[in-house]
Amino acid sequence: MSRRDLFTISNSHFRIGVGITAAILIVTAVAGFIVLPFAQPWVQFAGVWDAICSAAGVPQRTANVTVPEQAKRLSEVVLTSNTLSRPSQEAIGRGATLAQRCAICHGPTGVSRADSPNLAGQYAAVIYKQLHDFRSGARTNAVMSPFAVNLTDQEIADLSNYYAYLPRLPAYHPTPQLPKPNIVIYGAPMRGIAPCGSCHGSLDNKTGSPWLEGQSEAYMKAQLQAFATSERRNDISQQMRNIARAMTPQEIEAAAAYYASQPPDVVKAVD
Amino acid sequence: MLVNRKLILAHFWLAFAVFGIALTLGAWQMFIRSPIGTWLSNPELYYRSLTAHGTVMGYVFPTLVAMGFGYAISETALQQRLVGVRWAWTGFWLIVIGSIMAVIPIALGRASVLYTFYPPLIGNVFYYLGVVLVVVGSWIWVALMSVNLRVWRKANPGAPVPLAMFANVAGSYLWAWTAVGAALELLLQIIPVAAGLKNTIDAGLARIFFSWTLHAIVYFWLMPTYIAYYTIVPRAIGGRVYSDSMARISFILFLVVAMPIGMHHTFADPQVGAGFKFIHSAFTALVALPTLLTVFTICASVEIAARLRGGRGMFGWIRALPWDNPMMLALAFSFVMLGFGGAGGLINMSYQLDASIHNTQWITGHFHLIFGGAIVIMYFAIAYDLWPHLTGRELMDIRLIRTQLWLWFIGMIVTTFPWHWVGILGMPRRMAYFDFADPAIAPQALSVTFSAIGGFVLLASGIMFIVILARGMRAPLADAGPYRFALAVHEPKTVPVALNTHALWVALMIGLTLTNYGYPILNLALSSGTSVPAVYVGAQ
Ligand code: HEM
Ligand SMILES: [Cu+2]
Numbered sequence: 189m190s191r192r193d194l195f196t197i198s199n200s201h202f203r204i205g206v207g208i209t210a211a212i213l214i215v216t217a218v219a220g221f222i223v224l225p226f227a228q229p230w231v232q233f234a235g236v237w238d239a240i241c242s243a244a245g246v247p248q249r250t251a252n253v254t255v256p257e258q259a260k261r262l263s264e265v266v267l268t269s270n271t272l273s274r275p276s277q278e279a280i281g282r283g284a285t286l287a288q289r290c291a292i293c294h295g296p297t298g299v300s301r302a303d304s305p306n307l308a309g310q311y312a313a314v315i316y317k318q319l320h321d322f323r324s325g326a327r328t329n330a331v332m333s334p335f336a337v338n339l340t341d342q343e344i345a346d347l348s349n350y351y352a353y354l355p356r357l358p359a360y361h362p363t364p365q366l367p368k369p370n371i372v373i374y375g376a377p378m379r380g381i382a383p384c385g386s387c388h389g390s391l392d393n394k395t396g397s398p399w400l401e402g403q404s405e406a407y408m409k410a411q412l413q414a415f416a417t418s419e420r421r422n423d424i425s426q427q428m429r430n431i432a433r434a435m436t437p438q439e440i441e442a443a444a445a446y447y448a449s450q451p452p453d454v455v456k457a458v459d
Numbered sequence: 460m461l462v463n464r465k466l467i468l469a470h471f472w473l474a475f476a477v478f479g480i481a482l483t484l485g486a487w488q489m490f491i492r493s494p495i496g497t498w499l500s501n502p503e504l505y506y507r508s509l510t511a512h513g514t515v516m517g518y519v520f521p522t523l524v525a526m527g528f529g530y531a532i533s534e535t536a537l538q539q540r541l542v543g544v545r546w547a548w549t550g551f552w553l554i555v556i557g558s559i560m561a562v563i564p565i566a567l568g569r570a571s572v573l574y575t576f577y578p579p580l581i582g583n584v585f586y587y588l589g590v591v592l593v594v595v596g597s598w599i600w601v602a603l604m605s606v607n608l609r610v611w612r613k614a615n616p617g618a619p620v621p622l623a624m625f626a627n628v629a630g631s632y633l634w635a636w637t638a639v640g641a642a643l644e645l646l647l648q649i650i651p652v653a654a655g656l657k658n659t660i661d662a663g664l665a666r667i668f669f670s671w672t673l674h675a676i677v678y679f680w681l682m683p684t685y686i687a688y689y690t691i692v693p694r695a696i697g698g699r700v701y702s703d704s705m706a707r708i709s710f711i712l713f714l715v716v717a718m719p720i721g722m723h724h725t726f727a728d729p730q731v732g733a734g735f736k737f738i739h740s741a742f743t744a745l746v747a748l749p750t751l752l753t754v755f756t757i758c759a760s761v762e763i764a765a766r767l768r769g770g771r772g773m774f775g776w777i778r779a780l781p782w783d784n785p786m787m788l789a790l791a792f793s794f795v796m797l798g799f800g801g802a803g804g805l806i807n808m809s810y811q812l813d814a815s816i817h818n819t820q821w822i823t824g825h826f827h828l829i830f831g832g833a834i835v836i837m838y839f840a841i842a843y844d845l846w847p848h849l850t851g852r853e854l855m856d857i858r859l860i861r862t863q864l865w866l867w868f869i870g871m872i873v874t875t876f877p878w879h880w881v882g883i884l885g886m887p888r889r890m891a892y893f894d895f896a897d898p899a900i901a902p903q904a905l906s907v908t909f910s911a912i913g914g915f916v917l918l919a920s921g922i923m924f925i926v927i928l929a930r931g932m933r934a935p936l937a938d939a940g941p942y943r944f945a946l947a948v949h950e951p952k953t954v955p956v957a958l959n960t961h962a963l964w965v966a967l968m969i970g971l972t973l974t975n976y977g978y979p980i981l982n983l984a985l986s987s988g989t990s991v992p993a994v995y996v997g998a999q
């Protein structure tokens with residue numbers, strides 16, 4: 189036999205090779221797309237074609253369960269690590285003007301004397317996301333929500349850029365610097381808790397996560413508890429809620445006290 | 460007839476040098492996440508190391524071994540000077556440049572994405588470009604293997620292609636086609652995002668592309684080992700290959716069924732339909748066939764050697780084998796590890812059983828046993844066998860070689876058995892830290908400690924390997940004679956066209972890729988709303 193006859197029916201290797209391969213393919217396809225779908229008594233199909241489409245992974249247009257209307261709003265903000273990465277001087281200036289109305293709680297230098305969060309030098313994407321969430325209602329607070337509802341997209345961006353631009357000043361509640369608790373540097377691997385520092389700055393920073401050094405202890409504790417009880421739910425994919433729920437009350441205390449005692453200059457530099 | 464010894468030695472030395480570095484990182488990883496190490500407090504360093512280890516061990520090291528061995532086979536089996544030597548050196552230098560380009564961002568912590576790329580995680584673009592260069596370099600080798608075979612066929616029309624070359628070219632075609640999946644993932648999806656042209660990525664589709672590469676790449680890693688089983692071991696221990704046709708059929712089967720089964724790596728992925736998962740699972744079962752054929756044929760070949768040496772009885776012949784011959788030792792160790800690893804593989808390929816070991820340390824235990832164990836120990840054997848022919852000097856340290864092989868075998872068993880075990884207990888893989896003080900995992904501390912000790916035995920063995928080869932470069936000159944491959948019991952006079960060429964099987968390989976991957980890829984590529992924002996490594 190010459191090489192030209194390789195792909196002909198008269199070549200037994202061709203016949204057998206292609207025949208067996210095709211036979212296996214057909215048998216497995218029938219099993220995978222028809223027999224096995226119907227072998228699941230708990231799934232209902234309109235017909236064979238429906239079963240085949242389902243097994244093939246065709247996106248189903250009509251879901252056969254009705255999804256309950258989402259009772260509470262969730263965050264709709266899309267953040268990328270490029271969000272607000274290159275602010276202009278004008279944007280920062282506009283933000284400074286707008287920020288005058290925030291100063292009563294967040295301090296004229298962006299450092300709060302009350303238990304409101306410090307904003308000076310916070311990552312821009314963080315402020316941007318929280319303001320959007322306050323505006324949409326994904327996050328609510330009696331004092332903060334009314335300030336946010338009327339902000340435009342531009343104003344939110346300008347405010348975020350302004351606060352990110354401010355220098356990181358020491359906080360007002362000085363305590364001696366505490367040593368790192370385990371939850372901050374190790375997390376709790378068996379409870380699915382990554383180290384706080386792996387998102388919040390001391391080890392690494394993930395877009396949208398704030399740095400926490402020098403924040404008010406009472407504020408951080410309240411937020412962790414709100415996450416744990418799902419009272420606060422604007423964290424995308426429940427990132428923080430899953431962690432806070434698995435934390436013990438002692439760990440919440442320890443983490444809040446530790447971060448409150450840290451000076452802001454230990455935060456990893458932005459960009 | 461080994462003419463281009465420098466070329467082959469360059470491939471082997473680069474392979475073993477990067478292997479040494481990656482091995483050291485591996486031992487460090489073992490140590491740092493075990494109870495005997497102290498935790499560094501910075502998981503990022505662990506993932507840097509893991510990315511480097513995986514990238515070198517998965518992409519650079521085995522590819523270089525396959526290439527060096529392939530050039531050696533082409534010259535010795537075909538008895539023909541390598542055609543395209545300049546191109547071969549170009550491929551080599553592309554791999555050197557690619558490796559350097561990939562390693563720099565890894566070392567800087569800009570590409571801690573692990574060797575499976577893990578989209579939507581996105582690292583520095585030079586890491587991916589480096590990997591692409593490595594693959595392009597290896598494609599030059601694929602082309603050269605094909606060209607050399609063609610030149611030989613012209614000069615020897617209709618003659619049976621020597622088994623070693625037939626298998627070598629089959630392996631190169633398998634690699635050429637399977638690398639396309641990762642290449643598509645890199646070029647169409649990841650690199651545009653890494654280069655800043657886009658900031659969303661279809662992670663599900665990227666994983667499908669990667670699975671296209673991920674299974675057959677392991678058979679590409681395995682090719683040099685299987686070629687050594689069939690064409691070196693019987694000669695080295697004084698036997699003959701039991702059946703030349705069986706060997707050809709095994710390599711052909713790898714070509715056809717290694718490809719359309721990669722979705723057994725995505726059993727837990729929601730973006731793939733269950734029907735396709737079933738088909739891939741069924742074809743995965745078939746891939747055991749060529750391995751079973753090989754185990755049978757090689758055992759029969761070894762028995763022939765034993766009987767020629769006067770062994771008799773049902774099992775008594777086993778004692779007559781040349782157990783002090785390093786090749787014999789390597790083969791035996793390799794088979795034992797292949798047996799255990801293969802049994803574990805049956806669990807991975809079963810849809811339901813896989814769910815219990817998915818993403819656990821079982822998986823890393825499994826592939827270290829098969830790849831680091833069964834496969835790499837034969838890479839050592841290949842190097843030992845070729846070295847005198849490449850250097851023109853004798854390898855004097857036979858005892859040291861035996862010790863090295865023993866240590867690799869023992870080290871691998873001590874490392875991987877407890878590694879599997881903690882996986883069954885649920886310990887996740889790719890974790891930088893475990894708090895063994897926690898009562899929930901305290902009982903696993905002992906197993907992990909054993910693994911880490913095994914890791915150091917492996918490191919010791921790896922260093923010995925490199926020392927033996929380095930000393931071999933300075934040993935007294937000695938002519939090793941011409942390099943020969945094993946003969947079959949019945950040397951083929953003629954071989955049917957289908958078993959002497961690759962076209963039919965390559966066509967089936969591509970056909971099955973289309974049937975098994977076509978729809979899932981098109982479905983995801985054409986649906987809108989399947990992309991997610993990229994997550995940049997090190998970005999704030
Ligand atoms: C030739 C031998 C080896 C090969 C081919 C190899 C290959 C690989 C590959 C491909 C990975 C996966 C990386 C990832 O999950 O991204 C890996 C992981 C790893 N390897 Fe190796 N390796 C080898 C030897 C070793 C040795 C000797 C050790 C220990 C001394 C070791 C320790 C590790 C560890 C600790 C991991 C990480 C597991 C995890 O965190 O999930 N490797 N190896
Ligand atoms: Cu696989």
